[in-house]
Amino acid sequence: MSMPSIAVTTRDTNWMGGVAHKLRARAAGGAHAYLRDRLVAKGEPLLASKTRMGREAWARTQCRYRLRNSDGLYVNIDLSGTTENVADSWIGFAGQLDAVRAQRPDLAGFRTVELLPQAKRPVAP
Structure with a gap:
């Protein structure tokens, strides 16, 4: 059985969908890790780390x-x-x-x- 897409529509009438998504994210080690692993599996480039993104955000204000x-x-x-x-x-x-x-x-x-x-x-x- 394949996992459903991680995309969430603007109006989600399946109220258990959010709970299932949270459970999958928690099992993967957190939402950031879950999203990263799913994107890498689909062939997307690896996301920058939170530290790198924070440093770039700081640099834009200096x-x-x-x-x-x-x-x-x-x-x-x-x-x-x-x-x-x-x-x-x-x-x-x-x-x-x-x-x-x-x-x-x-x-x-x-x-x-x-x-x-x-x-x-x-x-x-």
Whole structure:
């Protein structure tokens, strides 16, 4: 006998369906583990861990920084030189910026460009 789908419709008239779903989830080690195992069995990619998702959510709320010199050139992503292309430039959080400034005193002349989190960026008209 095959297990029914884990999808729940917006209006579930089978009141025992929710209980059965909870029992199956509890037996699998929790709802997250149950969903993960079902999706992996169907060939879906593995979901990110709760820790990873939490860190990504935190990162979306933090300011990030770039370093730019007076000529308009950015520091390379590997801190080896400068580049005109902003996509190839170094970007980091405040703690990483402090570490780069401590390790590379030659970058003292570079100004800090602050990038606001996406939720706090001004909306273009």
